[in-house]
Amino acid sequence: MTDPAPSGPPLTSPPDHPVTAVLGGGVMGETVLAGLLRSGRPPEAVVVSEKDPDRARDLEERHGVRALRATDAVRGAATVVLVVKPQDLEALLVEVAPAMAPGQVVVSLAAGVGTAWLEQRVPEGVAVVRVMPNTPATVDQGMAVVSGGASAGEAHLAEAESLMRGTGRVVRVPESQQDAATALSGSGPAYVFLVVEAMVEAGVRLGLPRPTATELAVQTVLGAATMVHETGTHPALLREQVTSPGGTTAAALAVLEQHGLRAAFLDALAAARDRSRELAGG
Ligand SMILES: NC(=O)C1=CN([C@@H]2O[C@H](COP(=O)(O)OP(=O)(O)OC[C@H]3O[C@@H](n4cnc5c(N)ncnc54)[C@H](O)[C@@H]3O)[C@@H](O)[C@H]2O)C=CC1
């Protein structure tokens, strides 16, 4: 294994806060860790393991949590959150499984990795929950999708949901829907960023200064998403309200349809769903 993070003193859980170990302190690991702290868990009840020593130190300094070797982090933790890339998961589990004990819950955020695959790699009596988060979690606007494995009970699912609630909304789905959810909400922020980028560039091409084009595009996307969210009105009806007969919006929408926008989304999400299915195979 690569040079591990420094090992601290043995874990002692504060009485009311069982320890959560976050394995992998990258973008998503730090987001989960920060969400836990913001939602009131004390820093003593959260430990991180990050194989990049500089990154581990940085997380310790900025969040006040301890960075430990993965096996030390797992020993004594009630909940173990797996936040490494799917390709790194097998090696991590080979390392930490001997340190796991019955009664623990493993919450995996790795795209495409099923609970059955995980259950084969953890000791009997360790429950597994699969979660697909997304990056708006970094600004507390995340969408996390949660599914339990064969031995996960209500308490394990509730713990996974509570972990993610510090970063936004949480829904529970059957695991058979996880690859589709990954395609929609896991990867989804990237589609919206692409749309914002394209709108800004189009505005600049029409002569708007870049800062103005950026402000107009960002506020329009935010405002439109807030309207769907707050009114509960079907997006097709909201779109009709904007579209005057023979007007500007109708002209633009006709071009987007000619370019196959809907078909592109159908094919794009199917490609993401298929890739999610492939990822577990490495
Ligand atoms: N970034 C995203 O939008 C989303 C990511 N995910 C999932 O979250 C997981 C993590 O993704 P990111 O945070 O984006 O990746 P990342 O590359 O930013 O972070 C992964 C971290 O794990 C560390 N690591 C690798 N092996 C380790 C080991 N054995 N022990 C300790 N640390 C180790 C790496 O040094 C790295 O810092 C992936 O499985 C991904 O599928 C899920 C949904 C959205």
Ligand SMILES: O=C(O)[C@@H]1CCC=N1
């Ligand atoms: O692109 C990926 O594979 C990860 C999973 C969902 C978002 N990012």
